[in-house]
Amino acid sequence: MIKVEDLTVKIGNNVILNDISLEIPHGHWTCLVGPNGAGKTTFLKVLLGVREYSGSLQDNGVEVYRNHKRNVAFVPQNPEIPTGMTVAEYVALGRSKVDGWGNETIASRKFIHDVLVQTQLYGMHQRHVAQLSGGEMQRALIARALAQEPQLILLDEPTSALDLHHQISVLNNIEMLKSRGVTVISTMHDITLAAMYAERIVVMQSGKALLDGKASEVIHSAELRTAFDNRINVYTLDSGRPVIVASKDDSTN
Amino acid sequence: MFNKSKSPGIGQIWNWKITAACALILLFVCTLAISFGPIHLGFVDIVKTLLGAGGLSGQDRTVLIDLRLPRMILAALVGAALATSGAVYQTVFRNPLADPYLLGAASGAGLGATIAITNSGGNIYGWLPIFSFVGATLAVMTSFFISGKFFAEPNTLLLSGIAVGSFATAVQTYLQQRHSNALRPVYNWILGELTVANWSIVSWSSIYILSSILVLVTISKKLDGLLLSDEESFSLGIDPNKLRMIAVAAATLATATAVSASGLIGFVGIVVPHLVRGVTHRVTNRSLATIALVGAAFLVLADLGARTILSPAELPIGVITAFVGAPFFLFVLRTRRVSHS
Numbered sequence: 395m396i397k398v399e400d401l402t403v404k405i406g407n408n409v410i411l412n413d414i415s416l417e418i419p420h421g422h423w424t425c426l427v428g429p430n431g432a433g434k435t436t437f438l439k440v441l442l443g444v445r446e447y448s449g450s451l452q453d454n455g456v457e458v459y460r461n462h463k464r465n466v467a468f469v470p471q472n473p474e475i476p477t478g479m480t481v482a483e484y485v486a487l488g489r490s491k492v493d494g495w496g497n498e499t500i501a502s503r504k505f506i507h508d509v510l511v512q513t514q515l516y517g518m519h520q521r522h523v524a525q526l527s528g529g530e531m532q533r534a535l536i537a538r539a540l541a542q543e544p545q546l547i548l549l550d551e552p553t554s555a556l557d558l559h560h561q562i563s564v565l566n567n568i569e570m571l572k573s574r575g576v577t578v579i580s581t582m583h584d585i586t587l588a589a590m591y592a593e594r595i596v597v598m599q600s601g602k603a604l605l606d607g608k609a610s611e612v613i614h615s616a617e618l619r620t621a622f623d624n625r626i627n628v629y630t631l632d633s634g635r636p637v638i639v640a641s642k643d644d645s646t647n
Numbered sequence: 648m649f650n651k652s653k654s655p656g657i658g659q660i661w662n663w664k665i666t667a668a669c670a671l672i673l674l675f676v677c678t679l680a681i682s683f684g685p686i687h688l689g690f691v692d693i694v695k696t697l698l699g700a701g702g703l704s705g706q707d708r709t710v711l712i713d714l715r716l717p718r719m720i721l722a723a724l725v726g727a728a729l730a731t732s733g734a735v736y737q738t739v740f741r742n743p744l745a746d747p748y749l750l751g752a753a754s755g756a757g758l759g760a761t762i763a764i765t766n767s768g769g770n771i772y773g774w775l776p777i778f779s780f781v782g783a784t785l786a787v788m789t790s791f792f793i794s795g796k797f798f799a800e801p802n803t804l805l806l807s808g809i810a811v812g813s814f815a816t817a818v819q820t821y822l823q824q825r826h827s828n829a830l831r832p833v834y835n836w837i838l839g840e841l842t843v844a845n846w847s848i849v850s851w852s853s854i855y856i857l858s859s860i861l862v863l864v865t866i867s868k869k870l871d872g873l874l875l876s877d878e879e880s881f882s883l884g885i886d887p888n889k890l891r892m893i894a895v896a897a898a899t900l901a902t903a904t905a906v907s908a909s910g911l912i913g914f915v916g917i918v919v920p921h922l923v924r925g926v927t928h929r930v931t932n933r934s935l936a937t938i939a940l941v942g943a944a945f946l947v948l949a950d951l952g953a954r955t956i957l958s959p960a961e962l963p964i965g966v967i968t969a970f971v972g973a974p975f976f977l978f979v980l981r982t983r984r985v986s987h988s
Contacts (some may be wrong), residue, residue, distance in 0.1 A: 444881045460886075468882035474875035477743060478930035482657040487871065491884040496933055497870025498660075507657050520658055542883070 395419055396441070396546075396577075400449035403601075410436045411447070412601035420454075420546075423568070423578040424619040425592035427585050428621050432598040434581040435471070438548045441579060442468050445589070464546065465491055471550040473531070475524050481534055484511060484530070488541030493528070507542055513537040513567055529560030536567045547571055549580035553587060563614035566592050585626070585638040589613045597621045606607055615640070661933035669940040671787070676944045677723065681715045685959050688715075706944045710766055718844040721852065721908060722950040722964075723943035725841075726915055728856045728905040730942020731863055731935060733916025734900035738870050738932055739891050739898075740801050747902040747916040750808035750895075755786025756906040760836050761819045764827040775836070776848065776907040785901035786811050787895075805921075838963035839912035852908040859901035860939050863894065868933035870894060874930070876888035912965050914972025919945055921975070925982075 397419040403411040411433045418424050426434040439445045443466070451458050457541065458464065465490070478482070481516040486510075489502045498506070508518040513533045518526075523534060532552060539547050552568065553561040561584075569591065572578050582588040588595060588609070595612040597604045605617035612618060613636045614628055627641045682688050688703065688711055695702030696711060703711055732747035740749070748754075759782020763774040792805040823830055865869075869890060873879035877887045905912070919942040923934050949967040956962055 439878060441881060442878055444878055462884055462886075466882050468878050470876055470878055473879065474741065474874065474876040476741075476871075476930060478924060478928075479874065483660055483929075483931060485876070486657070486660060487883060490872065495872065495884075496660075496931075503657055510657065544803065544882075625916075 395454065397450070397452045399451075401440065401451055402448045403433075403440060403445060404448075405593065410601055411440065413449070414601075414603045414605045416596065416603050417503055418579065418596075418606075420577045421572075421575060423572055423580070423592045424596060424606075425588040426579070426581045426596045427583075427588055427596055427618070428598035428604075429623075431600075432621070433601040434598055435550050438468075438579065438581060438622040441546075442466055443550055446472035458501070465544045467542045467547040469532075469535045469547065469549040470551055473535060475531070477522075477524055479523050480520050481515055481523055481526070481537075482506065482510065482535055484523045485515070485519075485537045485541050488538040491542060500539075509537050509540045512570070513540065514563075515627055524631060525544075529556050529563070532556060532560065532564050533567065536564060536571075540567075540571060540604055544576060546577045546579065549578070550580055551583060554583060561587065585613070585618075586636070589636050589638065610636075653933050661929060661931055665927060665934075666937045666940065667941075669917040669937045669944070671858070673723070673940050673944040674948070676947050676951075677719055680719045680722070680947045681711060683951060684715065684954055686710055713845070717849045718841050718950065719947055720849050721844040722841055722946045724849070724856045725796075725905040725909045725915065725948025726911060726919075726942040726944070726949075727860060727939040727941075728901035729874050729912065729915040730919035730945070731860050731939045732902045732905075734920035734932070734935060734938045735863055735870065735894050735898040736916070737920060739894050740805060740806075741874060743921070744917065745805075746904075746914075747898065748812075748911070748913075750790045750899065751781040751786035751811035751815060752899060752902045752906060753911050754812040755789075756780070756783035756903065757837060758782045758815040758819045758822075759907075760910075761822050761829065762835050764832050764836070765822050765829045778907075780903050780907035782815070784899070786815055787899045787903070788950055797941050817921075835963065836910040837965070839910040839965035839968070841909050841953075841964055842864075842961065844909075848908050852904050855904040857902050859897040859904075862897040863901075864936045864939070866890065866893060870932040870935070897911065910965070912968055914968045914975075915942055915946060918968070918972045918975050 398414055398416050398418070401411055401414040402409065426437060428434055429556070436445065437475070439459065440447050440451060443461050446459065453464055485639065486498055486506050489498050489506065493499055493502050507516070510519050513536060515530070515533055515537055518530070522603070526534060539635060549568065554566055556564060565587065568578055568580070592609050594606065595609045596606040597617050604621055605612055605615055619626055625641055626638050629637045631637060678690065680691055682690060686707065688707060692702045693711060696708060722796050729747050733745070736745040736747060736749055737743055756779035759778035759780070763778035790804060790808040790811045793811065794804040823833055869885060872883055872885040873887060873890060880887045920938050923938045923941050924930055927934065950964050952967045953962045953964040
C-alpha cells in the first residue's frame with residue numbers, strides 16, 4: 395500500500411501539490427487524470443522519490459524520498475535519448491539495479507532477449523534508439539521497464555503522441571507488466587483510455603486530488619467534470635463502456 | 648562473460664579484447680617514441696638498459712633515461728588524461744562536442760601561466776605548473792560557484808564556464824599587453840609543449856592523473872546512466888547529482904594536471920573519444936579505459952611527429968593535434984548532422 399498523507403510540494407512560492415492525502419493499493423493500475431498543470435507529473439516524480447516534499451509518502455511503510463531500496467521503473471513523457479546507443483544496450487540498462495551497473499549475467503541477457511521479443515523490438519535491437527519512431531521508442535521504454543522487473547512502474551503520458559494502433563500496443567504491454575504483479579501508476583490525458591485500462595482513477599486539479607476511487611465510479615462523478623471545468627461529457631456505450639468527450643463551451647451558445 | 652557464443656544474440660555491449668588490443672598498440676607506439684629521434688636508439692639496447700642489464704651508455708643513456716623516457720611517459724599521461732576527461736564531460740553534459748576545457752580550465756590555466764611568466768624573474772618553469780594548476784582549478788570552482796546549485800541545470804554550469812573562461816582570457820590578454828616580453832613564452836605554452844618534461848613533473852602529474860583515471864574507470868559503467876534523464880537514472884539506482892560531482896571533479900583534476908604539465912594541447916579530448924566510439928560503434932562508457940589507452944597512444948605518436956617532422960627543430964605538439972583534430976572535428980559535425988536529418 396502506498397500511503398500519502400498531507401503531501402505538499404512547493405517550488406519557490408508556487409504550490410505544485412497541495413495537501414494531498416490518499417491511498418494507492420499495490421497490484422492495481424491507478425491512473426492520474428486532470429487538466430494540464432494539475433500536478434500529475436510532479437506527483438509521479440514524488441512517488442519515484444526524486445522530489446522533496448513535506449508531509450508523508452510511504453510505500454509499504456517506508457518514506458520514498460531518495461530511497462534506492464525500492465525497485466521503481468520510470469517511463470518519462472520526454473525521455474533523454476542517448477545518441478549512438480542501440481536498442482539492446484538501452485533495454486539492458488534496465489538490468490542495472492538487479493545485476494549492478496554493467497554486470498549483466500547470462501541469465502539477464504536471456505531475459506533481455508525475451509523482453510525484446512515480447513515488445514516486438516527483436517530484429518531492430520541493433521538499431522540506434524535515436525532512429526526509432528515515437529511508437530517504437532515508447533516500446534523501448536516499456537521494454538527497459540520490463541527488464542527492470544520493478545515492483546512499481548510510473549508512466550508519464552505513455553500514449554501521448556501515438557496513433558491509435560500504437561496506443562493499444564503500448565497499453566497491452568503495460569497490462570502485461572500488471573499481470574506479473576507490478577503496480578502501475580500512470581498519467582493519461584485520454585480519460586476514455588484511462589477508464590478502459592485503469593482500475594482506479596485519481597482526479598487532480600490545481601495541485602489537489604479531488605477524488606480517488608474505482609475507475610467505474612470516478613468516471614461518472616461530478617468531481618471529474620469539475621476538474622475539467624464542466625467541459626466534458628460522459629456517455630456510456632451499449633457495451634457499458636464509458637466514453638468521455640470534450641463538450642462545446644455553453645457560454646458561447 | 649560477454650564473449651560466450653552460447654549467450655543469447657543481443658550483441659555485445661563492450662568487447663574487452665578491444666581494450667587489450669589498444670594496450671598493445673600503446674606499448675608499440677611507446678617503443679617507437681623512445682627509439683626514434685635525432686639520435687636513433689636500438690630496441691634491444693633500450694630493453695637491456697631498462698632491465699639494468701648493460702645496454703646503452705654515456706650520451707645515449709642520458710638521452711633515453713633523462714630525455715625520451717620522461718617525455719614519452721608525460722605524453723602518455725597527458726593524452727590519457729585529456730581523452731578520458733573529454734569522454735566524461737561529453738557524457739555528463741550529454742553533449743558530444745564537450746571538451747576537457749569546457750568549464751574554464753584552459754583559460755584559468757592560461758591566466759595562471761601568464762601570471763607566472765610575467766612575474767617570475769628567472770625560474771619560469773618552476774612556478775608555471777603550480778600557477779596554471781591553481782588557475783585551472785580556481786576557474787572550474789568559480790564556474791560551479793556562479794552556477795549556484797550543483798548541477799541543478801548542466802547548461803547553467805556550461806554557460807558560467809564560458810563566462811569565467813572569457814573573463815580569465817581578458818585578464819590574460821591585459822597582462823600580456825603590459826608585458827610584451829612575455830608574449831613568446833606564453834604563446835609557446837598555449838600551443839602545448841612537452842620539452843620541459845622531466846622526472847619531477849612526471850612523478851607528481853602521474854599521481855593526480857592516474858588516480859583520477861582510476862576513479863573514472865571505476866565509475867565508468869555507472870556513467871552510462873547519466874545519458875538518461877535524472878529521473879530515469881535515479882530509478883535505475885543512481886544518484887545522478889552525486890555521480891556527476893565525482894565525475895567532474897576527477898575529470899577536472901586530470902585536466903588541470905595535464906594542462907599545468909604540458910600547456911594547452913587541443914582536440915585530444917574530442918578526437919579520441921569520438922574515434923573510439925566511432926570505430927567500435929559503441930557509445931557506452933565501458934570504453935573509458937580504451938579511450939585512455941588510445942589517448943595516450945595518440946599523444947605519444949603526435950609528440951614523435953612534433954620531434955621528428957622538422958628535426959632537429961621541434962613543432963609545438965598542439966599544432967600536430969590540431970592539424971589532425973580540426974578536420975576530424977568537422978567530420979564529426981557532419982556525420983552528426985547526417986544522423987539527425
